[in-house]
Amino acid sequence: MKECGRLRIKDLLKIAPVGGDVLVKGWVRTKRGNKNVAFLAVNDGSVIHNLQIVVDVARFGEDLLKQITTGSCVAARGKLVESSGAGQSVEVQAETLELYGGADVAAYPLQKKGHTLEFLREIAHLRPRTNTFGAVFRMRHAMAFAIHQYFNDHGFYYLHTPIITASDAEGAGAMFHVTALDLNDLPRTPDGAVDYAQDFFGRATNLTVSGQLEGELGAMALGLIYTFGPTFRAENSNTPRHLSEFWMIEPEMAFYEIEDNMDLAEDFLKYLIRYALEHSMDDLKFLAGMYDGELIERLRFVVDNKFVRLTYTEGIRILEQSGEKFEYPVSWGIDLQSEHERYLVEKYFKKPVILTDYPKDIKAFYMKQNDDGKTVRAMDVLFPKIGEIIGGSQREEDCEKLQKRIEELELSEKDMWWYLETRKFGSAPHSGFGLGFERLLLFVTGMGNIRDVIPFPRTPKNAEF
Numbered sequence: 001m002k003e004c005g006r007l008r009i010k011d012l013l014k015i016a017p018v019g020g021d022v023l024v025k026g027w028v029r030t031k032r033g034n035k036n037v038a039f040l041a042v043n044d045g046s047v048i049h050n051l052q053i054v055v056d057v058a059r060f061g062e063d064l065l066k067q068i069t070t071g072s073c074v075a076a077r078g079k080l081v082e083s084s085g086a087g088q089s090v091e092v093q094a095e096t097l098e099l100y101g102g103a104d105v106a107a108y109p110l111q112k113k114g115h116t117l118e119f120l121r122e123i124a125h126l127r128p129r130t131n132t133f134g135a136v137f138r139m140r141h142a143m144a145f146a147i148h149q150y151f152n153d154h155g156f157y158y159l160h161t162p163i164i165t166a167s168d169a170e171g172a173g174a175m176f177h178v179t180a181l182d183l184n185d186l187p188r189t190p191d192g193a194v195d196y197a198q199d200f201f202g203r204a205t206n207l208t209v210s211g212q213l214e215g216e217l218g219a220m221a222l223g224l225i226y227t228f229g230p231t232f233r234a235e236n237s238n239t240p241r242h243l244s245e246f247w248m249i250e251p252e253m254a255f256y257e258i259e260d261n262m263d264l265a266e267d268f269l270k271y272l273i274r275y276a277l278e279h280s281m282d283d284l285k286f287l288a289g290m291y292d293g294e295l296i297e298r299l300r301f302v303v304d305n306k307f308v309r310l311t312y313t314e315g316i317r318i319l320e321q322s323g324e325k326f327e328y329p330v331s332w333g334i335d336l337q338s339e340h341e342r343y344l345v346e347k348y349f350k351k352p353v354i355l356t357d358y359p360k361d362i363k364a365f366y367m368k369q370n371d372d373g374k375t376v377r378a379m380d381v382l383f384p385k386i387g388e389i390i391g392g393s394q395r396e397e398d399c400e401k402l403q404k405r406i407e408e409l410e411l412s413e414k415d416m417w418w419y420l421e422t423r424k425f426g427s428a429p430h431s432g433f434g435l436g437f438e439r440l441l442l443f444v445t446g447m448g449n450i451r452d453v454i455p456f457p458r459t460p461k462n463a464e465f
């Protein structure tokens, strides 16, 4: 792509002929040199690699060169030549050099390499300019693109489900309220409760925790749909795997039974990881070198191996017989902790695991009930280093069973009238799952903390940028 003759460094490294004239624009990562010659390593965000601009100091003047410091933004035109310097094949011999914006040496925080990820989180407005976050955010884009590609190729329709919702039907987590009421002067009903009838929507509303319930409505009409949007959970979970605002991909498929659902989840994840290996190798190599030497091997391993499938009950038996000391003790009925999930995946099977048929009491009301009266057709996909990456199920399509479950759990049937109508009018077996986008990114980038795979993380007590 050219813009007034400019080539992005990614393209330039691929197609520009040595000896030709090029125009480069970008941010100076480092400046080296002496009185006579300066070497500017310029990065324009298109690729992990910098391009070296060689500047004859006498030609442009020491004053200009003094102003061009780490963090400055420059444009340079000149001849592309073979480089004798280490780590690069070509460089540009500057014939014109323009400074767009300087960066005060005393104030610019990214003077040196080697800042901690914790420190970089405090400068989320500048961290995209580091090699690490450039690589991560390019990969984030690649994965988002691949997700749409996969579903489009497989005949799924992208359904936009609402972000503001009146239903807390999923019970997936604590919700953020959305209100236009004056919090300092709340209208009250006669019995003293907040009178949401006077609120913007005439009822209490929240930020969605999942697009699934609305997704099911789409699947019951379009057959195959997926959502891909932000979801919100007001839980105080300060872990490296939880965000308060995260993105979720939720396909929902009419006529899919749980086995079909598992097949789709496995094929989908493998496609995405293969896509990363095929399209993001430069960034992967960088991240592997910096943070996680086994990253690329692990990605290949997941692509090449069939996921293990077993029931929750079998999983519990393995955990009980493991002789392992877990922080949270194991018995049938517990909600698995990430230490348990990771034991199964990393130590026992050494492969991704799909665990099915969980106790109904630890899963959502809408999951299809098994004949044993105790378990539901849930399926969680468990990954090395991550634990749960996907949660899904076959859905209960029997209206009576669903209503009974709603009653047992004391959920509001009144609020869910529209969801229940899908079971009254042309009900059908169907299934779906939710993939946490940032959990996927943790896996493909090898980063250790979920705050480092989203540009502006929202976590408890943190929403500055």
Ligand code: ATP
Binding pocket: 172, 233, 241, 242, 243, 244, 246, 248, 388, 389, 390, 391, 392, 434, 435, 436, 437, 438, 439
């Ligand atoms: P967990 O037990 O790990 O907290 P969950 O069972 O509450 O997750 P689901 O409601 O099943 O999560 O959500 C589907 C998927 O969304 C999960 O498999 C996970 O990949 C992702 N996910 C859930 N909660 C979060 C969160 N707070 N931050 C980032 N991703 C999340």
Ligand code: MN
Binding pocket: 380, 388, 390, 391, 392
């Ligand atoms: Mn889950």
